[in-house]
Each structure stands twice: as C-alpha cells, then as structure tokens.
Amino acid sequence: MLIQRVVRDLVTSKRNFWLSAKALRVVEDHRGNLEVALDPIGTKPGDFVITIGVSAARIAAGNPKITTDLTIGGIIDHWNEERWRS
Amino acid sequence: MLIQRVVRDLVTSKRNFWLSAKALRVVEDHRGNLEVALDPIGTKPGDFVITIGVSAARIAAGNPKITTDLTIGGIIDHWNEERWRS
Amino acid sequence: MLIQRVVRDLVTSKRNFWLSAKALRVVEDHRGNLEVALDPIGTKPGDFVITIGVSAARIAAGNPKITTDLTIGGIIDHWNEERWRS
Amino acid sequence: MLIQRVVRDLVTSKRNFWLSAKALRVVEDHRGNLEVALDPIGTKPGDFVITIGVSAARIAAGNPKITTDLTIGGIIDHWNEERWRS
Amino acid sequence: MLIQRVVRDLVTSKRNFWLSAKALRVVEDHRGNLEVALDPIGTKPGDFVITIGVSAARIAAGNPKITTDLTIGGIIDHWNEERWRS
Incomplete structure (x- = not known):
C-alpha cells in the first residue's frame, strides 16, 4: 500500500457506470x-x-465490480510531512 | 486512477480480436x-x-474479455494544466 | 497499453511450459x-x-493459461520516431 | 518480490474492514x-x-479477501546494507 | 517479461507457507x-x-496458489551485457 495525502475532490462527467455516485479524491x-x-x-x-x-482496490471498494485501481484503505494517525521519508 | 490528457486517435492493423472495432486513444x-x-x-x-x-480496466471496458490494461473512466470537469501538479 | 518497437527475436532454453513454441520478441x-x-x-x-x-496479456495471448505479462496487441500504422513524445 | 526493510508499525483509523486487526508495517x-x-x-x-x-499479496495474507497489495513473505537471513545493490 | 540476471540464492526464515521449499533467486x-x-x-x-x-507469475510457478509475483520463465541463449540496451 502507498502513503498518500488527500488533495481535493474530483468532479467528472461521462463517468464509467460502476464509478458513478462514488467519491473520488485527488x-x-x-x-x-x-x-x-x-x-x-x-x-x-x-x-x-x-x-x-x-485487484485488491476493487475488493476494498466493497464490490469487486467497482472499476477502481486505487482505493483509500484507512487514515494514518499521527503522520506528518517529516515522516514521508525514512 | 491516473490523470491523463487525450492526444489523438490511434490506428492499428492486425489488431487483437477483442480490441478490434474499439476506439483507442493516445x-x-x-x-x-x-x-x-x-x-x-x-x-x-x-x-x-x-x-x-x-484488471479494473477490462471491467470498465464493459466486458472483461476485452484485452485492455488502460481504460478511460471519465472526463474531468474544470481541470487545466496548472492543476497537473499540486 | 504501451507503444513499443520490436527489436529482435528472443531465443531461450528451459522455457516455461506454457510459453514453449510461442514467438517472443525483444x-x-x-x-x-x-x-x-x-x-x-x-x-x-x-x-x-x-x-x-x-492479466489482459494472458487473454490477448489467446489462452489465459499462457504465462505472459506482456503481449503484442496490434501494429501501429503511420507511427514514427518523432511521435514517441507529444 | 522486493527486498525491503521494516521501519515501524503503522496505526490507522477508519481502516478497511478486511484490513482491520491486521499488523501493518511501514x-x-x-x-x-x-x-x-x-x-x-x-x-x-x-x-x-x-x-x-x-494478487499474490492477497493469497500470501492467508485469505484472498484481505485487501492488501503488499505482504511480507519472509525474513531474509544474513542480509545487510552493503547487499542492497549488486 | 523482463530481462534479468541471476545474482545469488536467497535464504529466508519464517517464509510464507506457499513459498516454502521453493528456490528463490536474487x-x-x-x-x-x-x-x-x-x-x-x-x-x-x-x-x-x-x-x-x-498474475502470470503464479501460473508460471506451476500452481496459482504459490504466492510469487515474479517467476523465472526461461534462460536466454546468447545474451551478453552489451545487449542490455538497444
């Protein structure tokens, strides 16, 4: 899994059926x-x-038909910018 | 998912059976x-x-037999070149 | 999918059973x-x-038991070296 | 498989159901x-x-429903920093 | 598939069940x-x-339950260091 930071929401049109009505984040x-x-x-x-x-991204979305290749799996407690590199 | 920009169409010959008659974009x-x-x-x-x-690319294509590893899933509203990097 | 150029054939020994008798290209x-x-x-x-x-590489090979992770899916018409970068 | 070194434990909240109660390491x-x-x-x-x-990460987790894309598969004996590059 | 060179054997402890008794190479x-x-x-x-x-790595291992993400699929004949780049 990767360590990433949420930047903003993403608004799209003509979205793939299985992604519609799902929250997407940059x-x-x-x-x-x-x-x-x-x-x-x-x-x-x-x-x-x-x-x-x-493939784990689809399962983590709650339904393996959901066509995601990246899914948020948890919020990290007590992380900060200094910890992004060891 | 990645953020990419459509450049042009792609024309191929001897194309794989399951990709034939599908629109491909660079x-x-x-x-x-x-x-x-x-x-x-x-x-x-x-x-x-x-x-x-x-594997989500195949599902997003509408049929998991379609042999794609990258499928367009939506058009981003209100994006511009300044937003390609945070 | 990636845009690549065929360089040469590849000859191997002790090849994996499902790859035997298949054409491999560098x-x-x-x-x-x-x-x-x-x-x-x-x-x-x-x-x-x-x-x-x-996983699409295996399907594109014509049989998902074929143990490839990269399969040629078509020949690009009218491409040249100047077009490798936008 | 990759050669990596364990840095620390990772504590998360709102964790995905199938990852809950599992040990995660940075x-x-x-x-x-x-x-x-x-x-x-x-x-x-x-x-x-x-x-x-x-997909092997899920199987290595002991249950393919566990939504991991990276799973520790063994501890390397007699490795040291000098061996990280050939 | 990638072109790689075998460096040495790898010895591990507490190895994942499906990898036990398998030969691993760096x-x-x-x-x-x-x-x-x-x-x-x-x-x-x-x-x-x-x-x-x-996923092809698991099939190439002879049993898709074997939790590998990289499996050697053949020995390349007549390769040398000059050929690593075109």
Whole structure:
C-alpha cells in the first residue's frame, strides 16, 4: 500500500457506470505526483491515508465490480510531512 | 486512477480480436509520456480524463474479455494544466 | 497499453511450459529500455506496436493459461520516431 | 518480490474492514522510499524482508479477501546494507 | 517479461507457507536494481533470464496458489551485457 495525502475532490462527467455516485479524491505522494483514488471511508483534504492498488482496490471498494485501481484503505494517525521519508 | 490528457486517435492493423472495432486513444501524462487507452465513453483530443488500470480496466471496458490494461473512466470537469501538479 | 518497437527475436532454453513454441520478441520503449513480449500476431523488427500488460496479456495471448505479462496487441500504422513524445 | 526493510508499525483509523486487526508495517527500499505492507509472519523494525505484490499479496495474507497489495513473505537471513545493490 | 540476471540464492526464515521449499533467486536488471524471483527451472548465478510478473507469475510457478509475483520463465541463449540496451 502507498502513503498518500488527500488533495481535493474530483468532479467528472461521462463517468464509467460502476464509478458513478462514488467519491473520488485527488491524492498526492511525497513528491507531489497526483493520482485519483476511490474513497469508501470518508476523508478530507490534508488527511494522510493508505491507498490500496491492483485487484485488491476493487475488493476494498466493497464490490469487486467497482472499476477502481486505487482505493483509500484507512487514515494514518499521527503522520506528518517529516515522516514521508525514512 | 491516473490523470491523463487525450492526444489523438490511434490506428492499428492486425489488431487483437477483442480490441478490434474499439476506439483507442493516445493519452499523455503531465510529463508528456504517451500510453494507449481504450475509450468506451467518447472523448476528444485535449480532454483531461481519468484512466483505469490493471484488471479494473477490462471491467470498465464493459466486458472483461476485452484485452485492455488502460481504460478511460471519465472526463474531468474544470481541470487545466496548472492543476497537473499540486 | 504501451507503444513499443520490436527489436529482435528472443531465443531461450528451459522455457516455461506454457510459453514453449510461442514467438517472443525483444521490444523497446522510446528511451531504449528493453522488455520481452509474446507475439501472437506476427511482427518484424522495426514495427511499432501496442503492448498489453497485466492479466489482459494472458487473454490477448489467446489462452489465459499462457504465462505472459506482456503481449503484442496490434501494429501501429503511420507511427514514427518523432511521435514517441507529444 | 522486493527486498525491503521494516521501519515501524503503522496505526490507522477508519481502516478497511478486511484490513482491520491486521499488523501493518511501514517498509522502505534501498532508496528510502516508503510503502505499507501487511505482516502475517511477525517482523520487527530493522528486519530485511521479501515483500509480495499484486494478487499474490492477497493469497500470501492467508485469505484472498484481505485487501492488501503488499505482504511480507519472509525474513531474509544474513542480509545487510552493503547487499542492497549488486 | 523482463530481462534479468541471476545474482545469488536467497535464504529466508519464517517464509510464507506457499513459498516454502521453493528456490528463490536474487535477480538484477541492467541498472543493478535487485528483485527476488521464484525459480522453477533451475538457474545459476550469471544466467540471463526472462522473468514473468503479475498474475502470470503464479501460473508460471506451476500452481496459482504459490504466492510469487515474479517467476523465472526461461534462460536466454546468447545474451551478453552489451545487449542490455538497444
């Protein structure tokens, strides 16, 4: 799993059927690279989260038909920017 | 999911059976790296899109037999080049 | 899918059972990084191709038991070196 | 599989159902990049481990419903920092 | 598939059940980055090999329950260091 930070919500149109009505968040890694993750748990901008990839992302979404390749799996307690690198 | 921009259509010959008659788009990331994505929703050059990878790409194509590893999952509203990096 | 160029054939010994008797090609990306792809369609050195990864690679091989993680999915028409980057 | 070193435990809230009550470790590679791995075998900070990715990570967790994409698969004997690069 | 070179054997303790009693090899790419691959065919240090990733790695291991994400799929004939880059 990756350690990423929630940046903002993402609004899309013509969205894939299985992603419709799901919360999508723009997340960044410690280098500022952006990705998009499904959020089944309710996070807010600034939260440090763990994100789950590959086929596990679909299961973590609550239904393996949901077409996500990145899903937020938890909010990390007591993390800060100094801890992004060992 | 990744944030990519549609560059152009892609024309191929001897195409794999399950990809035949499907729309393929060349997409780029914010560094200009090119990939090819299946487009089941109808996009045009310049659109900023989210793209779905791994096994979810096949499901997002509408049929898991479709042999794609990258499928366009939605058009991002109100995105611009300044937002490619946080 | 990736855009790669066929470099040469690959000859191996002690090959995995499900890969035996299959055509393998060395392919390169625009940086010259080499990978090995299964070729079910018949390509020749110099062809620009799209390659399919992850679980879709096995399906594109014509039989999901074929143990490939990269399979050539089509020959790109009218591509040239100037188009490797947008 | 990757060669990584266990850095510390990871405490999260609102954790995905199938990850709840599982031990998660922050692991680093030889460049200091951090990831999060499920630990089904019991490791401690400083251990050099092999980590298993993609769908194999779920199987290695003991139950393919466990939504991990990285699972510790063994502790490496007699490894040290000099061996991180060949 | 990747082109990698076998470096040495890997000895681990507390190994995951489905990996126990399997041969694991440390392999390197042309940049010297190290990974660990399951070896079902019998290779020795210095051999140039193709390695198979993602779900195909488990099938190449001879049993999809074997929790590997990288499996050696063949020994490359007539390869040398000059050929690592095109």
